[in-house]
Amino acid sequence: MYRILKKKQIIPNIHLLVIESETVPRNTLPGEFVVVRVDETGERIPLNVVDWNEKSVSVVFMEVGTSTRKLAALKAGDELATLAGPLGRPTVIPENKSILAIAGCYGIGAIYPVIRAFQARHNRVTTIIEGRTAMLLYWQNKLRKYSERLIEITRDGTRGVKGHINDFLPEYLEKNPTDLIYCQGCTYLTYLVSQLTRPFTVKTIVGLNPIMIDATGMCGVCRVIVNNETKFACVDGPEFDGHQVNWENLLSRRHTYLEHERKSLSFLECEKYG
Numbered sequence: 484m485y486r487i488l489k490k491k492q493i494i495p496n497i498h499l500l501v502i503e504s505e506t507v508p509r510n511t512l513p514g515e516f517v518v519v520r521v522d523e524t525g526e527r528i529p530l531n532v533v534d535w536n537e538k539s540v541s542v543v544f545m546e547v548g549t550s551t552r553k554l555a556a557l558k559a560g561d562e563l564a565t566l567a568g569p570l571g572r573p574t575v576i577p578e579n580k581s582i583l584a585i586a587g588c589y590g591i592g593a594i595y596p597v598i599r600a601f602q603a604r605h606n607r608v609t610t611i612i613e614g615r616t617a618m619l620l621y622w623q624n625k626l627r628k629y630s631e632r633l634i635e636i637t638r639d640g641t642r643g644v645k646g647h648i649n650d651f652l653p654e655y656l657e658k659n660p661t662d663l664i665y666c667q668g669c670t671y672l673t674y675l676v677s678q679l680t681r682p683f684t685v686k687t688i689v690g691l692n693p694i695m696i697d698a699t700g701m702c703g704v705c706r707v708i709v710n711n712e713t714k715f716a717c718v719d720g721p722e723f724d725g726h727q728v729n730w731e732n733l734l735s736r737r738h739t740y741l742e743h744e745r746k747s748l749s750f751l752e753c754e755k756y757g
């Protein structure tokens with residue numbers, strides 16, 4: 484069993500969990516993930532590692548369905564049934580490059596250890612965080628520490644630049660020579676950023692979040708098509724070149740279990756509220 488040391492709702496629907504472990508953080512590198520189960524019969528949930536020290540590993544997740552709702556209901560002192568990791572391939576960290584990191588939603592947490600590693604290798608990092616409204620942005624001070632510039636974009640203009648990433652990114656890339664784009668967030672954001680950067684031929688690495696089960700390369704559920712080859716996101720990724728991802732295939736596979744997820748959540752709500 485793995486004890487929760489801290490649980491906090493950072494913004495509506497996005498939670499931070501600090502989990503006690505000495506073995507997982509010992510080998511963790513930026514870009515890797517863990518898989519947790521709330522209880523012995525629970526779904527295996529892959530989560531980006533956002534920080535770690537000798538005694539704990541931290542994850543940020545969005546509450547979307549039954550399993551993440553159960554996870555969000557945990558408090559400090561509660562225990563997880565399982566914690567497996569670190570998993571996946573770590574982010575490739577270049578040196579002395581000009582990097583633009585882009586994130587939204589749970590991806591804002593996910594980019595934190597990566598931009599820290601970028602900065603440690605003398606890269607010049609500009610970070611963009613985006614959301615519908617100011618209330619959905621977080622960790623600005625933590626991100627500023629490892630960024631030469633932090634740009635906030637909100638669709639309603641309640642903070643930073645008003646608009647959407649697609650209003651801002653092409654103009655930014657025209658004016659600012661960039662060697663690498665690194666993006667974390669929902670599939671729509673990673674897809675959109677990959678489409679926007681394609682005409683600029685700037686390398687674009689995206690963190691993908693396909694459905695996973697075993698996360699060890701055995702079940703094939705997380706398969707994605709990259710450069711016309713089948714890859715398993717859990718062992719070959721989860722980060723890939725966004726210009727080589729078959730987005731149509733990824734988006735359709737992500738919707739496979741939506742109806743089951745909806746039913747599962749209604750059952751959970753019936754159990755809880757009658």
Ligand code: FES
Pocket residue numbers: 694695696697698699700701702703704705706715716717718
């Ligand atoms: Fe099963 Fe990746 S989750 S092969």
